[in-house]
Amino acid sequence: MTGQVVVEPPATVDLAAIHAESSVGDVIDSLERDLVGLAPVKARLREIAALLLVDRARSRVGIAAGPPSLHMSFTGNPGTGKTTVALRMAEVLHRLGYVRKPQVVSVTRDDLVGQWIGHTAPKTKEVLKRAMGGVLFIDEAYYLYRPENERDYGQEAIEVLLQVMEDRRDDLVVILAGYKDRMETFFASNPGLSSRIAHHLDFPDYSRDELLAIADLLAGGMRYTLSPAARETMREYIERRRTQPRFANARSIRNALDRARLRHAQRLFGRSCAATREELMTIEPADLRASRVFSQGEGAA
DSSP, X not given: OOOOOOOOOOSOOOHHHHHHHHTHXXXXXXXXXXXXSOHHHHHHHHHHHHHHHHHHHXXXXXXXOOOOOOOEEEEEOTTSSHHHHHHHHHHHXXXXXXXXXXXXXXXXXXXXXXXXXXXXXXXHHHHHHHHTTSEEEEETGGGGOOXXXXXXXXXXXXXXXXXXXXXXXXXXXXXXXXXXXXXXXXXXXXXXXXTTOOEEEEEOOOOHHHHHHHHHHHHHHTTOEEOHHHXXXXXXXXXXXXXXXXXXXXXXXXXXXHHHHXXXXXXXXXXSSOOOHHHHHXXXXXXXXXXXXXTXXXXXX
């Protein structure tokens, strides 16, 4: 009787080949190209990608280990790119085989917590079922915990999440997001949840120059350009808007450009002459200066 042949794993593995076959570099490159600033976030994303690539290499040489914990916390102010990075993270995890689908299911407290007894658990489980195989992104996650309300059902949602984050971590990555100070309080009040978060990424506010570069990038994506004078006006707009209430970083810049497009269209239709292709694509100072930001102490774009 012939004994079973035991195939020994290779003694070496080509890391460059593993990196190339995953094509994860394409996602990292697109993040560098499409997102302005966020240097610490991009560096951490590269570190996580490297960890997962090495984990794949280890498995090929017979180093058996369970899958690494990949649940994450994204902290930062609105408009700093948290949702965009979550989408790219899902692509990275999918290309490396850690999730089955490159999808992100984005939810808030209202999607998870019910309004009466017995409603929260099935509601949370339904969301988890939709997200399974991909990434679940919970924005403003601290609203799940409301200790001042004894009849609040958010804790029930947290308990369901805790169980799934532990038992199904090989098929679901959960990202909890929100303001940094509130997330710290939230984790301090929920140590079981905090212990399951392996990666904490803090998203800094954009600088003035980064916001101006974002304006150029967003305008280009809309097939518009800012004239040189309009670009200086946008710089002034940014200086003023950053000091006003409800400023939301890149989101506020996008809102400003959306309103500038409305004024641009109104300005062109208010003339009697034909419009050139260049005029149809060019934002001018007047399209920005009509904003309340320039006429009031506070306001929106």
